[in-house]
Amino acid sequence: MVSIVLVGHSPELLRGLRAMIAQSSGQVPVAIAGGTSIGNLGTSSPSIRSALKAALAAATGDGVVVLLDLGSAFLALEMALEELSPAERALVRVSPGPLVEGAVLAAIEASSGAHVDQVAAAADAAASSRKLPEGWTETGLPSGGEVARAWLRLAAARIAANRVRLGDLDAAIGDGDHGINLHRGFAAVVAGLDAGALPESAPGPFLVAVGRTLTGTVGGASGALYGRAFMRAGARLAGGGRLEATAAASALAEAVAAIAALGRARPGEKTMLDALVPAADAFRAAVDGGAGLARAAELAADAAEAGARATIPLLATKGRASYLGERSIGHEDPGAASSALLLRALADALASG
Ligand code: ADP
Numbered sequence: 001m002v003s004i005v006l007v008g009h010s011p012e013l014l015r016g017l018r019a020m021i022a023q024s025s026g027q028v029p030v031a032i033a034g035g036t037s038i039g040n041l042g043t044s045s046p047s048i049r050s051a052l053k054a055a056l057a058a059a060t061g062d063g064v065v066v067l068l069d070l071g072s073a074f075l076a077l078e079m080a081l082e083e084l085s086p087a088e089r090a091l092v093r094v095s096p097g098p099l100v101e102g103a104v105l106a107a108i109e110a111s112s113g114a115h116v117d118q119v120a121a122a123a124d125a126a127a128s129s130r131k132l133p134e135g136w137t138e139t140g141l142p143s144g145g146e147v148a149r150a151w152l153r154l155a156a157a158r159i160a161a162n163r164v165r166l167g168d169l170d171a172a173i174g175d176g177d178h179g180i181n182l183h184r185g186f187a188a189v190v191a192g193l194d195a196g197a198l199p200e201s202a203p204g205p206f207l208v209a210v211g212r213t214l215t216g217t218v219g220g221a222s223g224a225l226y227g228r229a230f231m232r233a234g235a236r237l238a239g240g241g242r243l244e245a246t247a248a249a250s251a252l253a254e255a256v257a258a259i260a261a262l263g264r265a266r267p268g269e270k271t272m273l274d275a276l277v278p279a280a281d282a283f284r285a286a287v288d289g290g291a292g293l294a295r296a297a298e299l300a301a302d303a304a305e306a307g308a309r310a311t312i313p314l315l316a317t318k319g320r321a322s323y324l325g326e327r328s329i330g331h332e333d334p335g336a337a338s339s340a341l342l343l344r345a346l347a348d349a350l351a352s353g
């Protein structure tokens, strides 16, 4: 079987890589030559020579493929190669491939019993095999679609974990279905994501699809209101690429305006708007002040949580809770509570993204 020689400046790096290779191709012999003889970072031709010798012995005539971490290792390698016999030299291939991917792919090829030239070709080809995952931009940052998906998954988990609390809040001043309603809707969104049934690469179309799903599954006042809000926010966001903070601020403002219009409500009436309006304002103010997406979302979540708590002493004048009149006072509005959960999920998704 073809052996692999890893040449690098750091022995730790090479040992770690050897352990990675052992996971996928444990039977392939791997010799490493890293660091200098006095223990510094660097390469030394005597240690490369002994690694080559060991690898040639292990390969029993099948050949050796060498990979290097940095170009400056070529000089030490050249000196080590000069000390091999012509017969040994003829069995060695030096690959320009990237160290990690090249070594892993070469080992997989070697473990199948491939010829030394094929193993070297696998290592060489590794240079072109790396691409950014779909939905990622060249900056290495997740695209807007990625952010939106992470948000909705986290939001669904938070709604699921809080469905009893939301139900209890709604039971106090409504009919007790808010937690169950939202859980049903967000679970449907996650199911759509898992099935690959939602347009997910760009945030706009994705949020529109989320809004449609919520409208079709949540029911109640909140189904119509949140559904409309997501559809409006999605319609506002243009195509792919990164989600810009200013665009996100406008989308949030538009979503909140859509809820106010559909519900014919404004802040102070003990509804979700008491969380959402201060949140959208805080988001916009943060962005105008130069904050990035994650910071703006954090401040918006703070404002939403404060707004939700501030609904406790309010008298409900919209929705089912308004039927209770004065008795609605003293309870947190369930819709404001769920809005705060959604915004905190957005902030947390952005903070870890
Ligand atoms: P339902 O009241 O139909 O049972 P949910 O329990 O799912 O629906 O949602 C109740 C929440 O919806 C309320 O706590 C409130 O925040 C919000 N809501 C209800 N009516 C309105 C309205 N007209 N405008 C804004 N928000 C409203």
Ligand code: MG
Residues within 6 Å of the ligand: 170, 174, 175, 176, 177, 178, 220, 320
């Ligand atoms: Mg209800």
